[in-house]
Structures are given as structure tokens and as C-alpha cells.
Ligand code: SF4
């Protein structure tokens with residue numbers, strides 16, 4: 704089963720919760736400010752912040768699961784993350 708977030712409750716049994724569908728804002732990282740400390744990843748409630756496969760010093764967001772809550776932007780000590788409206792992305 705290729706799912707990340709499942710819940711054991713409900714008549715359907717296990718099913719995927721695709722939290723990215725809730726998003727109205729998305730996070731964007733300013734790489735000139737980011738120090739790759741990964742504090743944003745620590746605070747993300749859905750573990751949607753990952754290190755890039757091509758360059759592990761850079762982070763990226765899994766938009767299938769990022770729900771646009773903005774916690775990462777609030778917790779970033781460098782103010783390197785900006786939340787922008789999906790329509791503007
Ligand atoms: S918390 Fe800010 S500085 Fe640290 S990795 Fe995330 S975006 Fe970069």
C-alpha cells in the first residue's frame with residue numbers, strides 16, 4: 704500500500720488522508736536565507752518537509768501532504784519561508 708497517512712477509525716478501515724487537498728497557502732523557501740537547520744521539518748505536523756534527493760543541503764515540501772498551515776514559516780529562525788496563495792504559485 705503506497706500511503707503515508709492512514710487512520711484506523713471509520714467504517715472503511717485504513718484509508719489515506721491526503722492533507723494536501725486542504726491547502727490554500729503553500730510554503731516557499733528562500734534558499735539565500737535558509738541554513739538547512741531543519742527546524743521547519745521538526746515542527747511540520749504532517750512531516751511534509753524533506754531534504755532534496757539531488758542536494759541534501761536543500762529542503763523541499765511534499766505538496767501531497769503539506770496542508771498550508773504555516774507552522775514551518777512561523778518557526779523558521781531565519782524567516783526563510785513565505786506562505787503564498789495557491790493561485791499565486
Ligand atoms: S527552519 Fe528555516 S532556515 Fe531552517 S531549514 Fe527550515 S527554512 Fe531553512
Ligand code: SF4
Pocket residue numbers: 729730746747748749750751752764768769770771772773774775776
Ligand atoms: S505549511 Fe504546515 S503542513 Fe506545510 S510544510 Fe509547513 S508546517 Fe508542514
